Amino acid sequence: MVRDYSAFLPGATPGRREPTALERLGWGPAFARQIGADALTATPPVRVVAIHRSGLQVAGDGIDETIPPGPEATVGDWLLYDHARPRSSRVLDRKSLIKRRAPGTGREVQLIAANIDTVFVVTSCNADFNVARLERYVALAFEAGIEPVIVLTKADLAEDTAPYVEEARKVSDRVPVVALDARGDEPAEALAEWCKPGRTVAFLGSSGVGKSTLTNALLGAQAIATQGIREDDAKGRHTTTRRELHATPGGCLVLDTPGMRELQLTDAAAGIADVFEDIEALAARCRFTDCRHETEPGCAVLAAIEDGSADPARLARWRKLQAEDAFNSATLAERREKDRAFGKLVRSATKARSDRGA
Ligand SMILES: Nc1nc2c(ncn2[C@@H]2O[C@H](COP(=O)(O)OP(=O)(O)OP(=O)(O)O)[C@@H](O)[C@H]2O)c(=O)[nH]1
Numbered sequence: 025m026v027r028d029y030s031a032f033l034p035g036a037t038p039g040r041r042e043p044t045a046l047e048r049l050g051w052g053p054a055f056a057r058q059i060g061a062d063a064l065t066a067t068p069p070v071r072v073v074a075i076h077r078s079g080l081q082v083a084g085d086g087i088d089e090t091i092p093p094g095p096e097a098t099v100g101d102w103l104l105y106d107h108a109r110p111r112s113s114r115v116l117d118r119k120s121l122i123k124r125r126a127p128g129t130g131r132e133v134q135l136i137a138a139n140i141d142t143v144f145v146v147t148s149c150n151a152d153f154n155v156a157r158l159e160r161y162v163a164l165a166f167e168a169g170i171e172p173v174i175v176l177t178k179a180d181l182a183e184d185t186a187p188y189v190e191e192a193r194k195v196s197d198r199v200p201v202v203a204l205d206a207r208g209d210e211p212a213e214a215l216a217e218w219c220k221p222g223r224t225v226a227f228l229g230s231s232g233v234g235k236s237t238l239t240n241a242l243l244g245a246q247a248i249a250t251q252g253i254r255e256d257d258a259k260g261r262h263t264t265t266r267r268e269l270h271a272t273p274g275g276c277l278v279l280d281t282p283g284m285r286e287l288q289l290t291d292a293a294a295g296i297a298d299v300f301e302d303i304e305a306l307a308a309r310c311r312f313t314d315c316r317h318e319t320e321p322g323c324a325v326l327a328a329i330e331d332g333s334a335d336p337a338r339l340a341r342w343r344k345l346q347a348e349d350a351f352n353s354a355t356l357a358e359r360r361e362k363d364r365a366f367g368k369l370v371r372s373a374t375k376a377r378s379d380r381g382a
């Protein structure tokens with residue numbers, strides 16, 4: 025079969041036409057320009073819509089299959105599907121990638137989700153509201169190359185949402201803030217700007233803030249609970265997994281993956297610098313390039329705190345995130361080394377005390 029891929033090739037003018045099957049899955053120029061028309065026909069693009077034990081579930085133009093594990097791919101990835109050797113299907117360069125260190129290992133990296141356009145960082149207008157947590161998720165999004173939007177849920181339960189919105193706006197000049205009731209029709213309208221056809225969005229936030237409620241609000245009648253799919257696991261039992269990429273009636277794709285729930289900051293120095301660009305800009309003006317902004321003379325950060333133009337609490341949160349990132353980015357061996365050094369310190373302190381007869 026000869027398919028017409030001309031619409032995806034660079035230079036094609038987007039007209040007012042129905043989206044193609046691939047565009048409905050999020051295909052666009054960023055991927056099309058990585059490959060020539062011949063290869064497109066020989067190895068049709070497919071998107072990884074879910075990961076199962078038995079392999080990668082992929083969807084494309086007339087394709088809906090599970091291919092055996094092999095390609096270094098995660099949900100959201102685009103592959104050039106090699107029918108003859110599915111394991112050799114090429115993974116296209118990503119627009120964005122969320123990854124993390126595999127727990128308990130060294131430098132191994134686990135891919136969580138690829139090609140997300142917008143991440144909604146969710147918190148609620150109540151006790152869950154926590155600026156530090158917002159900053160950390162926004163840093164994570166920046167690091168992954170994803171545009172973050174802060175969504176404050178449970179606006180209906182707050183007497184006044186303005187103070188929450190104001191605090192959230194201080195996270196970064198570059199991040200829009202939306203307050204809403206996650207139930208009902210409001211999310212589809214309030215988030216429409218980011219939920220355009222063919223765009224991929226995801227929700228990040230702690231338990232109970234309303235991520236599922238928002239997802240269901242966007243999906244409307246096709247709510248997630250009805251989309252469980254069955255497959256056999258290695259022991260031959262049936263397990264129900266959730267399809268991880270869902271299309272809204274408007275044609276936006278919502279990526280819902282459990283791996284996004286327990287994300288920690290690792291290797292996110294650049295993302296942290298993006299969130300705290302105000303402090304980084306001050307730090308660049310300190311007299312010493314290795315200034316720790318503690319007691320050094322000529323420290324621009326301390327001066328700004330002194331004259332009230334910088335917030336000491338934000339400086340403290342910046343330090344804390346950097347420390348968390350450094351710790352999580354260390355390998356297990358490096359952490360053991362730190363623990364050993366710490367152990368030695370404790371032992372010598374204890375010894376000193378017993379020597380003194382304490
Ligand atoms: N009144 C009100 N209730 C909400 C709102 N958003 C969520 N809820 C309720 O809060 C509870 C938790 O919402 P969920 O959507 O399950 O939260 P979640 O973030 O998906 O939680 P996890 O699945 O544990 O990660 C549910 O009872 C929702 O109905 C809101 O905007 N207003």
Ligand SMILES: [Zn+2]
Pocket residue numbers: 307310311315316317318320322323324325326
């Ligand atoms: Zn300084």
